[in-house]
Structure formats: structure tokens, C-alpha cells
Amino acid sequence: MKNIFRILSCLSLCLTAWLAPGLTARAQLQQDTTDVRNLPIPLFKNVNRTAYYSDAKKLDQIKRLEQKQDWPALYKALKAYVNNFGIQNFYKDTYYLWRLAKLSELVGNPDEARMYYRLVLKHHRSDIDLRTIELHYNELNKNEADLYVPLEYYYELVDYRRQVDTLMPPRSVLLNMGENVNSYMEDYGPTLNFQNTLMILTSKRNVQQVGIKKTVNEDLYFSELQDGVWSEAEPLEGINSQFNEGSATISRDGKTIYFSRCDSPDSYGSCDLFMASQQPDGRWGGVKNLGANLNSIAWDSHPSLSQTEDTLYFASDRIGGFGMSDIWYSVRSRSGEWGPARNAGPVVNTRHSEVSPFIHPRYNILYFSSNGQNLNFGEFDIFKSYWKWGRWGEPINIGPLVNGAGSEFYFTIDSEARDLYYAASKQDKMKTWTFTPFRCPWAPSRWPPPSSRAR
Structure with missing residues (x-):
């Protein structure tokens, strides 16, 4: 193939x-x-x-x-x-x-x-x-x-980078985020604010053990970029609960966070999409479910806002899609209500699974992970699709410099399109990595951004 x-x-x-x-x-x-x-x-x-x-x-x-x-x-x-x-x-x-x-x-x-x-x-x-x-x-x-x-040319580049001294790495080298961000447990689902100074990630480091019973709670953590160094990740108070929270995305003004919460009594399905607002004292609160129009009785997660912030993309395994899980979206009305979920269509979705949608904050590009597209280097690979003619175009594999034999998903790209932060499967665990790709000519598209106004 x-x-x-x-x-x-x-x-x-x-x-x-x-x-x-x-x-x-x-x-x-x-x-x-x-x-x-x-x-x-x-x-x-x-x-x-x-x-x-x-x-x-x-x-x-x-x-x-x-x-x-x-x-x-x-x-x-x-x-x-x-x-x-x-x-x-x-x-x-x-x-x-x-x-x-x-x-x-x-x-x-x-x-x-x-x-x-x-x-x-x-x-x-x-x-x-x-x-x-x-x-x-x-x-x-x-x-x-x-x-x-040729594909062989990519592998020559990968082999070259294995020989690079990582103490002073050039561009396009994989770097582990380090102990300030990563833990001994699984860490994934990073997202950045528009200024690229705040990272929110999902982690299973909150482990409670009573006797022989061990409970792993999935929570949101944040890290701030201070003098070029990411600070030690701290729990996101006001959002984390006794249930499982993960896969966050933050609004451009930094005052609203959309995230998934699982196994909660106020959910419609196994995992639902919620939102939280920054309170006057700077803390997070006002957590509420995004409603039955958007959420389903199945699994709904991995939210990502459009540039205009009136459309929320997410992954769901609800009945009625093309495959095991699809990319869906919901458009917010002028009154602030989220409309019925819509499928992103047969060009993006396949008979297998599409997850982790990410809309770039500056350019009209949808990134997502899939194990069902026509070219995969491993299990789940990262793909990108350009917004043209009022719809998403044919997905493109971003290549083996990022996509390996395992799975790559749960990712974000900084607003300057320089750094790609993502989770890669390494044996039996996932860790959050940062990848600094080749600088691409990200010329802003003359086509309208993917929003309800553009459709």
C-alpha cells in the first residue's frame, strides 16, 4: 500500500x-x-x-x-x-x-x-x-x-537525526518534555494558549491506593513557560474532580476551557464535553455540560475550537458515523447555544477511527489522528487537511519524521506553526513529547476560515 x-x-x-x-x-x-x-x-x-x-x-x-x-x-x-x-x-x-x-x-x-x-x-x-x-x-x-x-529520503533524514548530539539539537529533533511536565504515569493531550505560554495536559499521575486497591484518576494539569523553561505541572483546580477529566482546549482570550469528563452523573454518555470559565479571582469554575445537542449517549471527547470560536470539533464513537470513531463538529448560535452535532464527512472520516482533531489557531488546517487513511506508517498517524471550497480537503500524512511504527495522537501545534507537541506510544506507556518540525511556508489562506459564517 x-x-x-x-x-x-x-x-x-x-x-x-x-x-x-x-x-x-x-x-x-x-x-x-x-x-x-x-x-x-x-x-x-x-x-x-x-x-x-x-x-x-x-x-x-x-x-x-x-x-x-x-x-x-x-x-x-x-x-x-x-x-x-x-x-x-x-x-x-x-x-x-x-x-x-x-x-x-x-x-x-x-x-x-x-x-x-x-x-x-x-x-x-x-x-x-x-x-x-x-x-x-x-x-x-x-x-x-x-x-x-521518495519515501527512502525521509528515512535517510530520520537516520541522520539519530546521530545528532541532543545536548544542542538542531531543528526537527524529538525532545522529551522532561520531568517538569512528564511523570512516571501516562501523560498526553497537550494544548497551548494562543500566546504559547500556558500548556494544559492530561495525566494519570493522580494515583490513590487504599490497601490492595489502587485507583488511577485522569486529571488536567497546567505548566507555564517561564524564561524558556516549562514549570512543574500542577493540577488544574476548579475543574478536576473525583471523575476523569482530559483533552482540553482553551479559547483565544484564555478565559474558557473546553474539556471532556467521563463517568460523571451529569453526563449523557460515557464521556461528555464540558466547559469551564475563569472567575473574577482568576480561578476556574462554572463547569457545565455542553448539552444534549452536542453530546451523545456514547463517547465524546477531544474538543478543538475553530479560529472564529463558533465551531467546536471533537471525536465521537456515536452511532451513525462512518467508522469506529469519527470527527464531528457543532456550531454555536448567536445566542450561545451549541447546535446539533454534524459529521465532518467521508473525505476526513473512514471505516476505521479518526480522533484528536486540532484546528490550527492561525491557519485553515485541520489536524487529526487516524488508523484508516490510505497511507499510514504505524497504527494511528497524524494527518492534516486544508479548508477549501467550504469543506475539508483530502487528508495528508505529515510523514515519518513524526509518524512512526506506533501511534501518534493527542497533540497541539503552537500558534506560530513552529512546534508540534504530541503523545507518542512508547512500549506500554505514552509520554508527551515536543517536536520542532521544519519551518513550513504557512502562507495564510485566502479562503474563509472554517466557521458557521463560512458555510
């Missing part, structure tokens, strides 16, 4: 920018036109309207056109039908996606064909011949493969 999807690995960590000066003008143009960030993505307007779309008359028309072998008309009719898919159609009617991908090839639209093949690979069940799809996808990509950084 990695060879088939080599085209996607080019976009991780902006390393393609290193090759641009050496490309011919023609190759540069080809690179621009095949960049997955610029491909039109169907709206799939029914994803949050109907569970399953079916129209017998249109299906009869599609069948007649196929019998007549009227390929242009069939392409048009099938595309219109597929673009009306609900969530269940993607795994029940994957054949139509597969047929549309082949028709897109036939009418001379290889970029569109690639997009539909990717959807087939993300959502197929057992009734699709994957080998055939892979052959088609690989054939479409063969002419563009040489325009991208």
Missing part, C-alpha cells in the same frame, strides 16, 4: 518545497495541478441530512444508460446520484463509487478518478476487489510519482 500511495507522502512537513527550485517549469506545473490540496471535493450535502439515500427512478436510469453503453450520460447521472450519498451509502453502495471512479477515467478526468478511488479505499467493506482498485490507482499515479520526495 505504501508504494501505491507514495504520491501522498510528498506533502508531509512541506519537504516538497526543497525540490521546487530544481524542477522544470513543466514539472512544476504538473506538481501544482496534481496537488491534493487543490482538487475539488464533492460537497455530499446529504451526509448530515439522511442516513441512506435511494432513488429508484434514478437507479433505473443509471441501469438503462449502462445497458446502452452511453458512457458520458452514465457518468453524469451516476455522479449526480453519488453526490447525494448519505453516510450509510459509503459502505453499502461502495460499488457506485468504484463505478464512478472508472467512468471518470474513461471521460478523461484522472484527478477526479483518484479522488473517488480514495473514497472506495477508505469506506469499502468486503464486497470490493481491492487489488483491482489498487492497480487502477497505481496506474493513474505512475507519471506523477517522480515529482515527489
